[in-house]
Amino acid sequence: MTIAQPTSKTATANPAQGKEPETFDAQEMSAELMQAAADNDTATDSAGEARTGSQWQSPYGKSLTNNMWYFAVPGDSLKPGQMVSKTMLNEPVLVGRDQDGKVFAMRDICPHQAVKLSAGTFDGKEVACPFHGWRFDTAGVCTDVPSLCSNQQINLGKICTRSFHCREVLGSVWVYFGSVKSVDDLPEVPYAPGLEGASYHKTTTTLLLPTHIDYAVAALIDTAHVPFVHKSWWWRSQRSMKEKAKTYVPSGTGWTMVKHKPSQHSIVFKLIGKYIETEISFRLPGCRREYISFHDKTMISGITTLTPIDDTHTELNHTTYWTPAVIKPFRPLVTPIVDYFVTTFLKQDQTLAIMQSEILGKYNPRLIMTIKDAGTPGHWYFLLKKEWNEATAKGRPFVNPIRESILRWRT
Ligand code: FES
Ligand SMILES: [Fe+2]
Numbered sequence: 001m002t003i004a005q006p007t008s009k010t011a012t013a014n015p016a017q018g019k020e021p022e023t024f025d026a027q028e029m030s031a032e033l034m035q036a037a038a039d040n041d042t043a044t045d046s047a048g049e050a051r052t053g054s055q056w057q058s059p060y061g062k063s064l065t066n067n068m069w070y071f072a073v074p075g076d077s078l079k080p081g082q083m084v085s086k087t088m089l090n091e092p093v094l095v096g097r098d099q100d101g102k103v104f105a106m107r108d109i110c111p112h113q114a115v116k117l118s119a120g121t122f123d124g125k126e127v128a129c130p131f132h133g134w135r136f137d138t139a140g141v142c143t144d145v146p147s148l149c150s151n152q153q154i155n156l157g158k159i160c161t162r163s164f165h166c167r168e169v170l171g172s173v174w175v176y177f178g179s180v181k182s183v184d185d186l187p188e189v190p191y192a193p194g195l196e197g198a199s200y201h202k203t204t205t206t207l208l209l210p211t212h213i214d215y216a217v218a219a220l221i222d223t224a225h226v227p228f229v230h231k232s233w234w235w236r237s238q239r240s241m242k243e244k245a246k247t248y249v250p251s252g253t254g255w256t257m258v259k260h261k262p263s264q265h266s267i268v269f270k271l272i273g274k275y276i277e278t279e280i281s282f283r284l285p286g287c288r289r290e291y292i293s294f295h296d297k298t299m300i301s302g303i304t305t306l307t308p309i310d311d312t313h314t315e316l317n318h319t320t321y322w323t324p325a326v327i328k329p330f331r332p333l334v335t336p337i338v339d340y341f342v343t344t345f346l347k348q349d350q351t352l353a354i355m356q357s358e359i360l361g362k363y364n365p366r367l368i369m370t371i372k373d374a375g376t377p378g379h380w381y382f383l384l385k386k387e388w389n390e391a392t393a394k395g396r397p398f399v400n401p402i403r404e405s406i407l408r409w410r411t
Helices: 031-041 213-220 267-275 328-363 376-394
Strands: 068-074 083-088 091-097 103-107 126-128 135-137 142-144 166-169 172-177 201-209 243-251 254-260 276-283 287-294 297-310 313-322 405-410
Touching (some): 083 297, 103 166
Antiparallel strands (some): 135 142, 287 297
């Protein structure tokens, strides 16, 4: 199977490429999404009370995207010989690092009597189950059943727990969910852009969002909430709202908002904004990537990833990379400062997600989803997800459905 590889710089083949950029037209949004918006206009009954929307077919929360890499853990949280247990996409997953430093992942269920393997021990080569001591190598294959006598033989190679493809890229560990005939067919692991050949420091912030990944993605790529949710003295206020027009191009399994000078809405960017440029991009299944460069040298790069825990919970990990050398006495201060700003920012999003989940879980309201043009990336996400799932199910190349567009909104 050939799958178009996501890249940070190259746009994926698209029939509309080469045409002049155009403003995306909400009228061309899918019938399903437009219908949802239209239905919302009449979503109160004669008594003026909101209907629960039991008939409403929301595109949110219907499925998870398969055949994709998902962020598992920061690489520096796993020393050689260590393992951790995580739930990812409704699966218990053991993620570990062997004695040679190589990461691996397997289903965290012993095939003998269903105990978590991660509750056992790991000697850097094999995991031993805590119940009867069966041992498994890092590919999930059984290597020893201690209760067997010397004249009792079974084919240990046939006893195994599922193993997952696992990679470490730029210090982050990723697990692949899906099936491929060969490792050559694996899609590219998402990565923070602009760091090729650079030496960097990094820190990862982790938060739990109590919503399906679809809602978390919608918030991640939504720019209209920024002046209302991210109000901090050091960042911006609602008063700084301005009209924006940004050019988007299809790229990889998502899009890139082409390189531009950042808005001067925050103290930070007012001070240094005229010297720097930023590029923001999105990749399925839920990766927002951004880097800030100074005279074409990347200073800060970040990747925000969304990993479904289950159908109503999503783990958000934001990894910040910085390249400037910091003089020795100040080095211990940088990570806590970055963590403070990133955590403050992301907790503002988490607060909204908690409020949203309470309403969604109780009332399942109809939603207006087609606000032009601020809502367009949210629409693109569902188009991308649909195309990815169809392409991988049929074994055909993924064709990015997004057209080069200029989107305008106030933020
Ligand atoms: S349950 Fe794991 S060895 Fe028996
Ligand atoms: Fe946000």
